[in-house]
Amino acid sequence: MDIDLVRIVVEDSGFDFVVPVEFFGYRVVDEVEHVPTDAGRTLIRFGTIGRPGPLGVGVSVFVDEETGEVVSGMEPDDVAPVNTSPALFTDCVRRLADIFPFYAEGSDPEDWEAGAQKVEEAIREIDSAAYQEGAFWYEFRWDVTMGDFHAA
Numbered sequence: 543m544d545i546d547l548v549r550i551v552v553e554d555s556g557f558d559f560v561v562p563v564e565f566f567g568y569r570v571v572d573e574v575e576h577v578p579t580d581a582g583r584t585l586i587r588f589g590t591i592g593r594p595g596p597l598g599v600g601v602s603v604f605v606d607e608e609t610g611e612v613v614s615g616m617e618p619d620d621v622a623p624v625n626t627s628p629a630l631f632t633d634c635v636r637r638l639a640d641i642f643p644f645y646a647e648g649s650d651p652e653d654w655e656a657g658a659q660k661v662e663e664a665i666r667e668i669d670s671a672a673y674q675e676g677a678f679w680y681e682f683r684w685d686v687t688m689g690d691f692h693a694a
Contacts, residue, residue, distance in 0.1 A: 543639040547632065550574055552586055555607055559628035562635045566691075567592045568603065576607075577618045583608055585618050591678075614678050623671070624678040630669040634679065637664045644691045651689070658686040 546563040548570055555576070563570050568591050577585045589603035591614060603614045604621065605628055612631045615621035625631035641664065644657030665672055665679045672679050685691070 543642045545636055545639045550588055550628075555584075555586065557586060557605060557607070557610075559605070561588060561628055561632055565635045565639065568635075577602075577604065579618045581619065585613070585621070622677050623674065625669050625672045627669075630672065633668045634665055634672065637668060642691070644686050645689075649689070651687075654687050654689045657691065658683050661686050 545565065547560050548563050549558070549560050550570075551558045552574055561570060562568070568589055570589050571587060575587045577587050579585060584607045585604035586607060587602050587604050591601040591603060593600055601614050601616055602618075603612065603624065604618070605612055610627050612624040612626075612628055613621035614624050625634060638661060641660055644661060645653040661679075662673060662683045665683070673683075674680055
């Protein structure tokens, strides 16, 4: 699976990073935006995951201006970890693209689990802090066990 990358420069905050254009349900946005939180933090929205919901917004992907971490969520005040930096987010996507398909079409649940284990190992190797219960990559790994991540 080929992964195209895009450079994002956020002039007023000094952030300059490279991220994938798309990967499964993730897509980079056409225009980044600053999103304030109730806690006084500012997030930079650079991507979305999934289809937009009834309000036109799906899960957003952000960089936290203060910490540099990549987080995601429906609301800026309720986000979950993705990666500890945009560079590690990109590294995770590239590694998973390299090992995709995670299993063959028509494979059985044992193959799905073996593929999911490969996903988990890759994420832990690249950014161990990114693999925690409730985080994006943790949930992605468990989605792989459902059998929907094969090449058609």
